[in-house]
Amino acid sequence: MVARVIPVEPFDLVVFGATGDLALRKIMPALCCRFADGQMPPDARVIGAARGTLGADAFREEVARALDEAFSGADAPSPGCRRAFLQLLDYVTLDARGDEGWPALRDALRGDVVRAFYFSVAPGLFGALAERLERWQLITPETRIVAEKPFGHDLASARELNAMLARHFDETQIYRIDHYLGKETVQNLMAVRFANILFEPLWNARFVDHVQITVAETMGIGGRAEYYRQTGAMRDMVQNHLMQLLCLIAMEPPHRFEPDAMRDEKLKVIRALDPVAPGDVVRGQYDAGDGAPSFAEELGDPGTMTESYVALRTGISNWRWKGTPFYLRTGKRLRRRVSEIAVTFRDPPHSIFGEDARWRENVLVIRLQPDEGMDLRVMIKEPGPGGMRLKDVALDMSFAEALGGDLRIPDAYERLIMDVIRGNQTLFMRSDEVEAAWAWTDPVIEGFEATDTPPAPYAPGSDGPAGAGDLLRRDGRQWREIG
Ligand code: BG6
Numbered sequence: 001m002v003a004r005v006i007p008v009e010p011f012d013l014v015v016f017g018a019t020g021d022l023a024l025r026k027i028m029p030a031l032c033c034r035f036a037d038g039q040m041p042p043d044a045r046v047i048g049a050a051r052g053t054l055g056a057d058a059f060r061e062e063v064a065r066a067l068d069e070a071f072s073g074a075d076a077p078s079p080g081c082r083r084a085f086l087q088l089l090d091y092v093t094l095d096a097r098g099d100e101g102w103p104a105l106r107d108a109l110r111g112d113v114v115r116a117f118y119f120s121v122a123p124g125l126f127g128a129l130a131e132r133l134e135r136w137q138l139i140t141p142e143t144r145i146v147a148e149k150p151f152g153h154d155l156a157s158a159r160e161l162n163a164m165l166a167r168h169f170d171e172t173q174i175y176r177i178d179h180y181l182g183k184e185t186v187q188n189l190m191a192v193r194f195a196n197i198l199f200e201p202l203w204n205a206r207f208v209d210h211v212q213i214t215v216a217e218t219m220g221i222g223g224r225a226e227y228y229r230q231t232g233a234m235r236d237m238v239q240n241h242l243m244q245l246l247c248l249i250a251m252e253p254p255h256r257f258e259p260d261a262m263r264d265e266k267l268k269v270i271r272a273l274d275p276v277a278p279g280d281v282v283r284g285q286y287d288a289g290d291g292a293p294s295f296a297e298e299l300g301d302p303g304t305m306t307e308s309y310v311a312l313r314t315g316i317s318n319w320r321w322k323g324t325p326f327y328l329r330t331g332k333r334l335r336r337r338v339s340e341i342a343v344t345f346r347d348p349p350h351s352i353f354g355e356d357a358r359w360r361e362n363v364l365v366i367r368l369q370p371d372e373g374m375d376l377r378v379m380i381k382e383p384g385p386g387g388m389r390l391k392d393v394a395l396d397m398s399f400a401e402a403l404g405g406d407l408r409i410p411d412a413y414e415r416l417i418m419d420v421i422r423g424n425q426t427l428f429m430r431s432d433e434v435e436a437a438w439a440w441t442d443p444v445i446e447g448f449e450a451t452d453t454p455p456a457p458y459a460p461g462s463d464g465p466a467g468a469g470d471l472l473r474r475d476g477r478q479w480r481e482i483g
Contacts (some may be wrong), residue, residue: 008421010041010113014105015341016129017120018048019062021223022148027065028063029070030413035085039418045200047108049094054168056062059091076409096121096128097402102136109138116420118146121206130168139168141238144420148322148481149240150231151429154445157439158181159219162431175420176434180241181427182412182419185372189248189341190257192366192374199364200253202345205323209361213245214326216334220292220460222307225299232306233283234448239441244429245268245328249341250316258426263433268274272438275314276444281410283448283455284309284465287334292460295332305448307455308332309469312444313475327472333460335482340482353386353388359473365480372409373398 013031015023034040048059077085090108094101101366109115117133124146133139147165152158164173179187193199202208215237221228228236247266254261285308286295295308309331316326345362365375373432376394383387400407419427429437457464463482472478 005037005039007039007041008044008114008418010043010203011116011421012045012047012113013107013116013226013417013421014047014049014092014109015118015120016049016090016125018059019050019052019054020120020216023048023118025070026411026413027118027417028066030417032067032077032082032409033410033414034418035112036081040088044088044111044160044273045090045108048089048092049105051093051095051216053093054091056091057090060086060089063089072169073174073408096125098131099132102132104222106136106138111140113142114142114421115143115325116146117143118417119146120146120148122260123147123150123152126161127164129163134168139152142168144173144175144423145169146177146417146420150235151176151240152438153437155233155442156436158434162435166431171431171438172423172425173424174431176429176431177416178240178244178429178482179412179416180244181429182414182416183368183414184409184415185366185368186245186248186412187367187415187427188372188399189245193248194253194257202414205336206319207345208324209344209346210325210327210376210477211246211249213242213249213329213340213345214342214458214482215245215330215339215479216336217332217463218334218337218461220286221294221298227444228308229299229301229306231447232329232330232445233308233310234445236362238310239437242328243437243440245341246273246328249343250321250326252320259425259428260430262366262426263430267433267436268318269428270433270440272316272318272321273440274317275311276314276447278447278451280314280471281310281312281444281447282465282467282471283307284311284331284458284468286331287454287457287461289303292333305454305456309450309455309458309464309468310336311464311471313471325475327477329464329468329479331458331464335461335463336437338482340480341366341368344477350354350468361383371398372400373402379426397457461471 015027017023031046064086071077092101092108094105113128119129154159242409247269250269251265257299285295296302296304299306311329314326315324343364347359348360360377360379363377367373374436375394377392377394379390382391405477416427456467458465
């Protein structure tokens with residue numbers, strides 16, 4: 001299937017932190033794919049900025065290596081295309097906290113095109129960068145900035161960050177990234193809900209028994225010990241990615257697929273979220289195993305109280321959802337890499353097949369990764385004689401199969417960076433949304449900090465700590481298998 005590509009207007013994109021992990025692993029490959037698809041105009045320019053005294057050629061070589069690592073499949077941009085993309089790159093050695101490099105950056109920018117500054121750096125540098133952009137008069141009306149997560153560490157720091165950015169930029173110029181919103185299947189959630197009449201009448205506490213949101217990873221924290229020591233799964237994954245998924249599942253239909261209409265509805269969900277009771281959250285830490293070190297060893301802190309896994313139960317106090325629990329869980333080094341949302345419906349009110357009929361609930365599973373698709377479990381009659389025996393089967397749809405074998409599912413960053421250039425904020429978080437998310441998350445983390453009980457250990461390759469099962473068991477339910 002050939003995707004329809006609408007080229008964006010000419011732009012200068014400055015990536016601060018251009019030699020960092022995110023820029024090389026995600027941003028550059030995403031740009032290269034958009035270039036290969038013809039979405040980037042030939043006079044688009046990407047300027048890497050970082051402390052290292054590299055020079056443009058050395059930077060291009062570094063990016064070339066990163067592209068080689070990022071691309072393996074047959075649908076990767078051709079070597080010729082990659083070379084042409086590298087020609088769009090430039091590099092400026094720059095000191096975020098000093099004056100070095102800023103005049104060179106100013107000279108490299110054009111006055112009459114969209115200008116985007118991507119802050120792919122630690123949030124501690126956002127303020128310095130914003131101030132210098134202003135001082136060197138680099139902010140034009142067509143300027144946008146992209147702020148990577150983590151956006152703050154708690155409500156107070158997120159507020160400070162928002163206030164600081166607001167001194168230099170209008171809210172319409174600030175693009176706070178949560179890359180989950182750029183995932184094709186996450187956007188598909190909105191299509192499934194709001195482009196079909198089928199689900200919406202059943203999409204409420206009367207018909208939905210409960211919802212499970214799972215983001216399980218097989219990888220550990222790798223080289224990100226420093227970052228993870230200060231975050232943990234609650235800050236790294238729940239406050240942003242899982243909450244965004246929850247919002248898209250639970251929100252009211254916005255009147256249009258437009259930035260503020262969408263963000264208003266998501267905000268209402270976050271504000272209606274029930275606080276998490278201390279007994280409704282379970283933390284875990286992976287043990288050593290399969291030749292890999294434990295989480296504590298990777299952090300270099302045997303007594304660490306930080307979690308690599310968290311599972312919790314919450315609810316939404318509004319007319320649509322009161323009474324339907326939402327169970328969220330995420331962790332590293334689990335059995336499989338799975339991100340999915342499972343909406344379990346209630347039993348029919350009366351069984352015409354008698355009390356002994358073997359019921360399984362209808363479950364709609366939206367698989368975000370891998371093998372993106374949907375799976376609806378329904379009851380049918382088991383074929384053959386022997387009375388009316390029921391069986392639950394899956395109406396299983398893989399998007400790749402349904403949409404054609406040669407479909408390449410673009411990486412989230414491809415969509416999001418092009419949206420920045422286009423000036424479309426629909427898939428980015430507004431300041432009040434981020435603050436509301438922290439306001440809900442903070443008390444949970446304060447609860448962690450107030451206890452002496454360390455996170456429960458779990459075996460690598462498992463489904464997480466055993467205690468997570470109790471969260472559902474005591475409600476008469478169980479987690480879906482990770483796998
Ligand atoms: C990032 C987190 O935001 O998302 C990582 O910081 C996590 O810890 C990653 O591994 C997961 O993203 P994805 O797209 O691989 O599901």
